[in-house]
Amino acid sequence: MKCFQEAVINRRTNYALGKDIKVLPSQIVAAVERMTQEAPSSFNMQSARVILAMGEHHEKIWGITKETLRRIVPADKFGATETKIDSFAAGYGTVLFFEETATVKAMQEKFPSYADNFPIWASQANGMVQFAIWTQLADMGLGVNIQHYNPLIDDEVKAHFAVPESWSLVAQMVFGAPLAPPQPIEKMPIEERVKVFR
Secondary structure, eight states, rough: OOOHHHHHHHHBBBOOSOOSSSSHHHHHHHHHHHHHSSOOOOGGOOEEEEEEEEHHHHHHHHHHHHHHHHTSSSSGGGHHHHHHHHHHHHHSEEEEEEEEEEHHHHHHEEEHTTTTTTTHHHHHHHHHHHHHHHHHHTTTTTTEEEEEOOOTTTHHHHTTTOOOEEEEEEEEEEEEESSSSOOOOOOOOGGGGGOOOO
């Protein structure tokens, strides 16, 4: 129990990332596959889909993102945006999270009385996959942050990876060698968030 709690506590957002990781790519693959497989989902619908991109595929994601933003961010403000995107490209890899919408639709049709809830449950399950992978990667000594440039980059990313039309992009998780500690964050008093009745 203590190890799990420590892993959760140490899972933090880290933007200072590099490529000189201390774990094998095969270990990252195994971790992403295992966490995706073991994360729970309502009705066991397993609608979360994941693409693990490393090397040129990781860099392609952030090249697409940069050029997409270049078209919509005013030129005089693009410098800060470019620096931010370059910091993601400087990492080792990216985990792309998708929702398989055909699966959700099939569950809605199979259980019509719960139809309105399945998209909510799918989103919750996808969040659990994200949390599990993030925690596992951080526990392996990697720095991690999560981004949401969808839907701006969806079409080009899906084309690059030959993603089925029914996959909807929901998040991009960047990981790499941590070059600096995560920034401190302020936490609300726990009493404001958790009520205990005995």
